[in-house]
C-alpha cells in the first residue's frame with residue numbers, strides 16, 4: 001500500500017505559527033501615545049526569557065539560509081510583531097523586545113551552525129497530520145486561552161513558583177487554619193510621623209480624629225508584615241471620601257501583584273458609575289472579583305467593607321453598613337494566593353497607577369469574615385451625626401459584558417497556530433526534540449500542579465499534550481517493529 005508522506009522544511013511553518021502567535025492583534029485599538037510610553041522599558045524577567053527562547057527556534061530553522069539572511073528575517077518578523085502592538089489593545093511595542101528577539105535568533109543560528117547548518121525537516125504522514133489536527137481541535141474546543149499574554153503570565157508564575165512552593169513568601173494562616181482576628185487598624189490619629197508615605201501624603205479632618213489625605217500621586221506603604229499576607233478569611237473596612245475620579249481604579253488597600261496574587265479593594269473606573277470592588281487572587285492563577293451596586297459619590301464620607309470567607313466561599317461588599325453585592329466575576333477560591341508585596345493604601349502595589357484622590361480613615365483589616373451584623377455595628381459605631389445623601393443604586397446586578405479580548409476568529413487562529421507548532425515539535429522525528437518537549441511539559445504541569453492544585457485549566461491542556469506525545473512515541477515504536 002502506498003503511504004502518502006511529505007518531507008517539509010520547518011522554516012515556513014514556524015514563521016507562520018510565530019506570526020499567528022505574536023503579530024496578529026487579539027483586539028484592535030486606535031494607535032495612541034500611551035502605547036509608546038513603554039517603548040524603552042525593559043520589562044519583567046519573563047519578557048527577556050520568553051523573547052530570547054521564543055526566537056532561538058527561528059534562528060535554528062532559518063540558519064541554512066545563511067546567518068545574515070536568517071537574522072534579517074527574524075528581525076523583520078519581530079519588527080512586524082512589535083509594530084502591530086502599536087494598535088493592539090493591552091499591548092505596547094518595546095525596543096528591548098525586538099533586541100532580545102534578534103539576540104535569540106542569533107543564538108539559534110549559532111546552535112544550528114554548531115550542528116552543521118542542515119535544514120530542519122519534518123516528515124509528515126497522514127497519521128501525524130491527523131493526530132496534530134485532533135489535538136489542536138480538542139484543545140481549541142476546550143476553550144483554554146493561551147494567547148501571548150496568558151502564556152507570559154504562566155511563565156511569570158513559573159519563575160515565581162519556587163518561592164511560593166517553598167513557602168518563601170510568608171502567609172498569614174489565621175483565618176484559614178485558625179480563628180482570625182483584627183490584624184491592623186490605621187486611625188491616622190497619631191500624626192504624620194506615623195505614616196510611611198511616598199510623595200508626602202498628608203492628613204485631613206477624618207470621620208474620627210484625623211484621616212489620611214492622598215492627592216492622587218502619593219500613597220502609604222501600610223505594612224510589609226506577614227500579618228497582611230492573608231491566606232484565608234478577610235475583612236477590609238474603611239471610611240473613604242473621594243475628591244476626584246481618575247480614569248483608573250482608585251485603590252483603597254491592596255497587596256495585588258501583576259501575577260494577580262493577593263487582594264485588591266478599590267473603587268472602579270467604570271465610566272459614569274464608580275462602584276466598589278474587591279478582587280482576590282485564586283488558585284487557578286486568575287482572580288475572583290465582586291462588584292458593588294452603589295455609586296460611590298464624591299465629597300461624601302462613605303463606609304465601605306469587603307468580606308471573604310474561605311469556608312463558605314462568600315465574597316461580599318458593604319456600603320454604609322448594608323450589603324452592596326452586584327455581580328461576581330470568576331470563582332471564589334477556597335484560599336487566597338498571597339503576593340508577598342507590601343500592603344499599600346492608595347496605590348496599586350506594583351505598578352505606578354491606580355491612585356486614590358481623597359481621604360480615608362479608620363482602615364481595618366481582619367483575618368476573619370465579619371458577619372453582616374458585625375459590619376452594620378462597625379458602621380453604626382462611627383457614622384457621622386449628620387445624615388448623608390443616599391447613594392444611587394444600580395438596578396443591574398449582572399456583570400457588564402467584558403470587552404472581547406479574544407475575538408473568536410482571531411483567537412482560534414492563534415490557538416490552533418500555537419498548538420500546531422507544539423504538536424509539530426512534539427511529534428517530529430528526532431527523539432531528543434520529542435524528549436525535550438515532553439520533559440518541558442512534565443516540569444510545567446508539575447509546577448503548576450504544586451502551586452495551584454489540580455483545579456487549573458492548564459494541567460488539562462498539558463495532560464492532553466503529554467498524551468499526544470506519548471501516543472506518537474508509541475506509534476513510532478510500532479512502526480519500527
Ligand SMILES: [Ca+2]
Nearest residue numbers: 187206208210
Ligand atoms: Ca481617624
